[in-house]
Amino acid sequence: MKAVDFDYAQPATLDAALELLAREDVMVRPVAGSQSLGPMLNLRLAQPELLVDITRIAELRTIRQEGDRLVIGACVTHARLEDGDYPDVTRGVLPSVAAVIAYRAVRNRGTIGGSLAHADPAADWVNVLTALGADVVIAGTGGRRSVPMTDFILGVFETALQPGEIVAEIHVPALSDRARWGYYKVCRKTGEFSHATGAVLIDPARGVQRCVAGATSGKPVVIDGPALFADGCTEAAMAAHLAGSPAADDPIALRTHTVALKRAIAQVMS
Amino acid sequence: MSTHAKTISLTINGTRVEASVPPRQHLGDFLRERELLTGTHLGCEHGVCGACTILIDGEPARSCITFAVACDGRSVTTVEGLDDDPVAAELREAFSAEHGLQCGFCTPGMLVAARDVVLRRPDADNPAIRTAMSGNLCRCTGYVGIVNAIRRVIDARNTNAG
Numbered sequence: 001m002k003a004v005d006f007d008y009a010q011p012a013t014l015d016a017a018l019e020l021l022a023r024e025d026v027m028v029r030p031v032a033g034s035q036s037l038g039p040m041l042n043l044r045l046a047q048p049e050l051l052v053d054i055t056r057i058a059e060l061r062t063i064r065q066e067g068d069r070l071v072i073g074a075c076v077t078h079a080r081l082e083d084g085d086y087p088d089v090t091r092g093v094l095p096s097v098a099a100v101i102a103y104r105a106v107r108n109r110g111t112i113g114g115s116l117a118h119a120d121p122a123a124d125w126v127n128v129l130t131a132l133g134a135d136v137v138i139a140g141t142g143g144r145r146s147v148p149m150t151d152f153i154l155g156v157f158e159t160a161l162q163p164g165e166i167v168a169e170i171h172v173p174a175l176s177d178r179a180r181w182g183y184y185k186v187c188r189k190t191g192e193f194s195h196a197t198g199a200v201l202i203d204p205a206r207g208v209q210r211c212v213a214g215a216t217s218g219k220p221v222v223i224d225g226p227a228l229f230a231d232g233c234t235e236a237a238m239a240a241h242l243a244g245s246p247a248a249d250d251p252i253a254l255r256t257h258t259v260a261l262k263r264a265i266a267q268v269m270s
Numbered sequence: 271m272s273t274h275a276k277t278i279s280l281t282i283n284g285t286r287v288e289a290s291v292p293p294r295q296h297l298g299d300f301l302r303e304r305e306l307l308t309g310t311h312l313g314c315e316h317g318v319c320g321a322c323t324i325l326i327d328g329e330p331a332r333s334c335i336t337f338a339v340a341c342d343g344r345s346v347t348t349v350e351g352l353d354d355d356p357v358a359a360e361l362r363e364a365f366s367a368e369h370g371l372q373c374g375f376c377t378p379g380m381l382v383a384a385r386d387v388v389l390r391r392p393d394a395d396n397p398a399i400r401t402a403m404s405g406n407l408c409r410c411t412g413y414v415g416i417v418n419a420i421r422r423v424i425d426a427r428n429t430n431a432g
Contacts, residue, residue, distance in 0.1 A: 001315040007274040008293030008339050038335030039316035042296070051293065053340055079329070103405025104386060105323050105330040190404035 003041035010053040014060065014139060014168070020052045022141045022164040030054050030166045032075050035102070035110035036118040054166060060113070065089065068174040074113020074167040082107060089174035090132065093181050097128045103191045113167035116152065119159045122194040126153055127214030128183060130222060131199035132172055136160075139168035146171070153219045176205030182267030185215070186260050196247075196256040198264030202229075211265065213238070213257050216245045229269070233262045278342040282307070283351030293339045298322040300338035301348055309349040309378050313407070320406030323379035324348050330386045349378035357385045360426065364419035372410035380406050384420050392424060399424075 026049040060075040081098035185194035197214030242248040272292030313319035317335040325347035352358035
């Protein structure tokens with residue numbers, strides 16, 4: 001239960017961090033709150049030679065409003081999003097979801113960018129930010145690029161991040177006044193990893209009717225359009241949408257995913 | 271011994287400490303093995319059980335998945351540093367009165383997490399207390415005594431404030 005003998009750097013600027021992360025002579029990994037990477041290091045599932053701690057980089061810890069988008073720095077903690085010291089353009093999505101991530105002691109250190117970069121299919125932000133239609137701004141020595149969430153998460157622990165790149169910002173679009181959302185996850189115990197996650201957003205002003213089935217052992221499954229609303233969220237419909245994922249062939253998993261999404265939809269309809 | 275040792279300077283229970291640490295050493299091991307603060311208990315060592323919960327800059331954190339090297343410049347408080355803390359004192363009494371512990375292994379982490387609930391959630395009902403404490407595992411009590419102890423402290427504080 002002890003990590004391998006890695007080296008560690010704590011750069012003060014993004015440029016300095018990116019320079020270290022671009023090194024090819026050592027196996028290097030970025031780290032923020034270490035609430036996912038910490039266990040992986042202790043279990044030796046991750047064995048880096050150099051950890052680059054990006055939490056002291058001031059620009060990665062800011063939240064600002066830019067027009068109709070909220071720009072969240074990668075190193076903003078879940079606890080801060082839970083406590084809500086920012087203009088919440090999401091009508092409660094961000095603080096409500098942040099409040100149910102793991103436990104407060106984890107939320108105090110775990111970060112939104114770290115959660116996305118880790119890309120656990122059961123992670124709350126992975127699924128909720130997909131439902132919200134957020135964009136991820138990726139920084140590397142070659143500059144910045146913006147990637148929509150649907151193209152950022154590629155699979156289990158797999159993202160669009162190339163070697164040397166980090167998540168810098170998350171851009172969350174504002175919801176309109178008439179937007180409604182729902183979120184439900186099935187966990188064996190409060191705060192534990194989700195076995196099935198349902199996230200739903202209806203925003204008539206922007207023409208959004210979106211369901212997301214998460215924790216499917218793959219990337220979030222996005223189902224756009226009205227098909228699942230009303231009474232459309234059946235096991236047969238879900239089996240078709242989850243086709244190709246391990247969840248589709250397991251009756252218990254299929255039932256669990258159907259229930260999670262049904263309950264999220266019920267929150268929108270109530 | 272690590273070839274990558276770093277010098278860190280932090281405050282532990284109010285005392286300034288300077289130390290050379292291998293980056294791989296997590297804060298729990300640093301506190302127990304170097305500072306001999308064995309009140310911090312290590313259970314699972316991967317962030318699940320909550321026994322190692324301490325305060326970093328006043329906020330609860332898991333010392334087993336936080337590396338000591340990352341705490342340079344921070345203020346760390348362990349259960350030993352809560353001797354004179356009024357909320358912790360009320361909780362110790364309530365845990366004793368309500369049978370909030372048996373073997374005591376989870377108790378240091380329970381006290382740190384419970385203190386946060388009392389301070390941050392004075393409006394918490396019992397289900398909210400259970401949810402807020404769900405990151406701390408106890409294999410003896412069945413949690414009833416722990417919830418009752420926190421209930422007792424919150425109620426007493428609310429009565430005194432009113």
